[in-house]
Amino acid sequence: MLDARIFKFKGAKPALIRLLLLTLLQALIIVVQGRYSSIMLTDLWKGHSLSLVPIPMGIFLIAFVLRQVLTVAKNYALAPFADQTTGELQQDLVKKYTEVGPSLIAKLGTGKAVSLAVEGIDQVHDYLSLVLVKLFDMSVIPWVILAYLAYLRWESALFLFFIYPVIVLFMVILGYAAQSKADREYDRFNRLSNHFIDTLRGLTTLKQLGLGKKYAHNIFDVSEDYRKATLSTLKIAILSTFALDFFTTLSIAVIAVFLGMDLLNGTLPLLPAMTILILAPDYFLPIRNFANDYHATLNGKNSLADIMDILALPEPDDQLVYQQKSPEWTQTDTLRLKNVSFTYPDAEKPALQHISLDLQGYQRVGLVGTSGSGKSTLLNLLGGFLIGQGAIEINQQSVPHLAQHDWQQDLQVLPQEPYLFHDTLRHNLAFYAPTVNDDDIMAVVEQVGLAAWFKTLPAGLDTVIGEGALQTSGGQAQRIGLARIMLDRKRRVVLLDEPTAHLDIETEMRLKETMLPIFDQRLVVFATHRLHWLAQMDWIIVMRDGMIVEQGTLSELLQQDGYFNELRAAMRGEEEHA
Numbered sequence: 385m386l387d388a389r390i391f392k393f394k395g396a397k398p399a400l401i402r403l404l405l406l407t408l409l410q411a412l413i414i415v416v417q418g419r420y421s422s423i424m425l426t427d428l429w430k431g432h433s434l435s436l437v438p439i440p441m442g443i444f445l446i447a448f449v450l451r452q453v454l455t456v457a458k459n460y461a462l463a464p465f466a467d468q469t470t471g472e473l474q475q476d477l478v479k480k481y482t483e484v485g486p487s488l489i490a491k492l493g494t495g496k497a498v499s500l501a502v503e504g505i506d507q508v509h510d511y512l513s514l515v516l517v518k519l520f521d522m523s524v525i526p527w528v529i530l531a532y533l534a535y536l537r538w539e540s541a542l543f544l545f546f547i548y549p550v551i552v553l554f555m556v557i558l559g560y561a562a563q564s565k566a567d568r569e570y571d572r573f574n575r576l577s578n579h580f581i582d583t584l585r586g587l588t589t590l591k592q593l594g595l596g597k598k599y600a601h602n603i604f605d606v607s608e609d610y611r612k613a614t615l616s617t618l619k620i621a622i623l624s625t626f627a628l629d630f631f632t633t634l635s636i637a638v639i640a641v642f643l644g645m646d647l648l649n650g651t652l653p654l655l656p657a658m659t660i661l662i663l664a665p666d667y668f669l670p671i672r673n674f675a676n677d678y679h680a681t682l683n684g685k686n687s688l689a690d691i692m693d694i695l696a697l698p699e700p701d702d703q704l705v706y707q708q709k710s711p712e713w714t715q716t717d718t719l720r721l722k723n724v725s726f727t728y729p730d731a732e733k734p735a736l737q738h739i740s741l742d743l744q745g746y747q748r749v750g751l752v753g754t755s756g757s758g759k760s761t762l763l764n765l766l767g768g769f770l771i772g773q774g775a776i777e778i779n780q781q782s783v784p785h786l787a788q789h790d791w792q793q794d795l796q797v798l799p800q801e802p803y804l805f806h807d808t809l810r811h812n813l814a815f816y817a818p819t820v821n822d823d824d825i826m827a828v829v830e831q832v833g834l835a836a837w838f839k840t841l842p843a844g845l846d847t848v849i850g851e852g853a854l855q856t857s858g859g860q861a862q863r864i865g866l867a868r869i870m871l872d873r874k875r876r877v878v879l880l881d882e883p884t885a886h887l888d889i890e891t892e893m894r895l896k897e898t899m900l901p902i903f904d905q906r907l908v909v910f911a912t913h914r915l916h917w918l919a920q921m922d923w924i925i926v927m928r929d930g931m932i933v934e935q936g937t938l939s940e941l942l943q944q945d946g947y948f949n950e951l952r953a954a955m956r957g958e959e960e961h962a
């Protein structure tokens with residue numbers, strides 16, 4: 385019914401104490417309202433005119449107004465707590481996404497990650513502000529009314545007391561049914577979010593394959609599924625409202641019959657009978673209100689549970705194991721991988737198996753292998769973006785993985801598809817070196833061959849690029865990625881994943897001269913399909929099916945009559961077709 389973790393939120397206690405006091409006051413006012421409306425009605429029944437009952441009527445009216453005012457005040461008492469808590473939850477969630485990293489987003493799905501941080505937070509807000517008020521009403525108001533009714537006539541109070549658990553039991557049964565339906569609805573919603581994002585991302589591919597319409601139907605089917613799941617939750621919710629209304633009305637009718645009989649027998653005066661009859665619906669009202677809104681808060685409850693589970697994920701506290709002795713990677717530093725393996729979640733076979741390699745100082749290391757041989761996976765492991773099993777040592781110091789703060793601070797990475805942030809070209813270029821001046825930026829823009837494109841930009845370096853703004857081609861994005869690296873001379877470890885894959889061979893050859901200085905005074909690991917780069921490498925690692933099958937200098941590998949020579953022939957073929 386209620387996630388106990390709510391009580392641990394900052395500011396929960398004072399907000400709940402305020403709510404409790406206001407609810408208690410409201411319960412007393414409900415009793416006063418019931419009492420004085422009964423006095424007024426009894427007087428009228430006795431034949432007094434309205435003008436003769438001004439005091440009970442006045443008290444009734446004041447109590448009525450106060451009751452409504454308190455309803456509003458209770459919501460206000462909780463609003464700052466709900467606002468603050470959801471605001472903090474949202475910040476913590478986004479921080480957690482960045483701390484745990486891409487593996488968490490991959491596990492959740494981008495759609496769910498986004499909807500949880502946006503819509504999920506709104507649902508949690510509704511849940512906090514709705515459910516707590518209703519819960520406190522249910523826990524306080526009936527018992528204050530019941531105590532007063534027991535004072536008036538204990539038999540009626542006893543009947544109301546025993547009927548309450550029956551109603552609660554019904555509520556629990558229907559609540560469970562609603563919960564399982566709501567879980568399904570929540571699942572469908574997350575599926576829809578992920579499916580939608582997936583389709584948007586793959587829209588170009590779908591269009592190219594002529595599958596746009598089919599996928600539109602697919603989205604329609606998934607959203608239909610979600611609609612049906614929502615309707616079946618609503619069905620249960622309506623059924624539960626109907627059942628509760630039926631039982632509470634029946635109970636009040638039973639009370640009315642007994643009170644009527646006592647009135648006829650003359651064993652009970654009219655005033656207490658009227659008061660009991662008027663207060664009985666108020667006794668049941670909080671539980672009815674709670675049940676009516678229960679289904680509406682279930683998505684909020686599920687979102688809160690998901691958010692809390694994510695926030696409870698262990699903070700990576702082993703990222704500070706490696707303490708780099710100098711501010712940056714030096715000529716004498718070493719990195720050793722021994723028997724390192726990695727398997728993607730849900731994959732049948734490992735993407736990397738028994739990887740052992742030694743890297744030292746400012747070395748240029750070429751990584752070659754056919755598509756799917758594990759080059760990108762190895763680069764991601766070296767960058768600390770994936771965590772495998774096996775022994776890793778930096779400068780003879782053993783580390784659990786390479787997601788080490790000091791190591792990553794020294795890294796520059798150029799993936800196959802560099803991500804361009806929705807920001808100005810200046811900020812996108814000065815990504816690793818935010819203090820660099822415009823003249824330096826312009827010199828690098830020239831060097832990476834972006835000058836002609838730059839002239840077409842409406843606002844020069846202030847032009848906003850990235851998603852939702854000026855779009856770039858794959859080749860332009862890769863050149864921006866290269867420029868990022870060239871603008872920063874501090875970071876000394878560079879991981880390049882086919883940085884020229886989107887460029888034709890002629891452009892690549894032109895750019896090569898510009899790129900070569902990147903390799904100086906740095907440890908470079910360069911995955912490539914293009915043969916001509918290998919002459920620039922000090923060491924070459926040859927990968928096949930997730931394993932390193934050969935490694936050595938180019939001349940050593942050429943002399944061996946091994947897999948590298950076979951691969952070279954294939955790479956030459958690719959190059960000729962490029």
Ligand SMILES: Nc1ncnc2c1ncn2[C@@H]1O[C@H](COP(=O)(O)OP(=O)(O)OP(=O)(O)O)[C@@H](O)[C@H]1O
Pocket residue numbers: 728729731735753754755756757758759760761762
């Ligand atoms: N996110 C992922 N989830 C599951 N399996 C993956 C994932 N990424 C890659 N793989 C698998 O891991 C293996 C290695 O892939 P990887 O991308 O590292 O190869 P690669 O040599 O870089 O290929 P390419 O040259 O085409 O970029 C492949 O079998 C691939 O299918």
